[in-house]
Amino acid sequence: MTTHDVGRRERNKQATRVALRDAALRLAMEHGPENVRVSDIADAAGVSPRTYNNYFSSREQAIVDAVTAEREQRIISAILGQPAETGLSDAVLRAIVEHYADPSDQAQDVLLMITNNPALRASYVDRVAVSEDVLTDALFERAPNMDPLTARVLAASVGAAVRVAVGVWLSTLSGPASSAGLVVPTGPLTDQLQAALAALAPAIDSATSRARPPNSR
Incomplete structure (x- = not known):
């Protein structure tokens, strides 16, 4: 072949x-x-x-893949599209918060469907994080001299932080929100994401600082 x-x-x-x-x-x-x-x-x-x-392996996996795949590419594009003077941790946080908290009517309708279906919620948490390989490549593009192991660890940590934030957010499901019996998580997702990712900011910025060529310091 x-x-x-x-x-x-x-x-x-x-x-x-x-x-x-x-x-x-x-x-x-x-x-x-x-x-x-x-x-x-x-x-x-x-x-x-x-x-x-x-x-x-299931209908839920296919539905969630449709929701998450395009968003992943938008997040990576947003990270790489931030001005060069923007710190890497800020670039990552802004990109993720902006695209996970999409205010459009279509995005809200999809999210409401997910939150009201237990199987979809479980599949969503499993797939919600940005791909480790894709995010590692993006970190390298922003900080080419970063240690490869460090970049991969940071990418995995960001993914874990997103999963935890979304999982915590979904665990706050309240009672019926309408006569139709819909349920919605309480509290904004952006707060959970910002708090989870803020914990990683010092590590990301430290790795970026160590990655700079000597003549740039």
């Missing part, structure tokens, strides 16, 4: 994954996640249920 064939195969696999997760989210929003079957998602994406199982 040639390099071209491998590249085309990977693109096709990625396209199938995107089609499945987009179909899962669309159907869940239209009919409610509890009314969507794996076979429905597979049919909407034009593949077999067997193919679906090669990508996702």
Whole structure:
């Protein structure tokens, strides 16, 4: 198999994954996640249920993947797009808080669906963090001389902080918020994220300072 064939195969696999997760989210929003079957998602994406199982182990995993995948790329772009004079810890915190606390109506509708479905909530917490590999690359791009092990540890720590913050936030589920029986977490997610990430700021800034070339000090 040639390099071209491998590249085309990977693109096709990625396209199938995107089609499945987009179909899962669309159907869940239209009919409610509890009314969507794996076979429905597979049919909407034009593949077999067997193919679906090669990508996702449940409908919840596909729905959550649709919610988190695009946001991850926006966060990385936001980190890299911060002015050079912005400290790395500030760049990371701003990017994550901004994109996890999306105020748009569509984002709020999706979040409400997740908070009102226990299986979706559990899957969301598992998948909510930014990919360690992707974030490590972003840290390196902002601080090219950072120690590789340090960059990976910091990326993993940021991911853990986000998972903890979202998990704590979701654990504060209150009673019914409306006659429809909806439940929503109490307190803003931004507060939890800021508090969790602030604990890592000294380590991130220290690693950035140590990574600077001698002539930049």
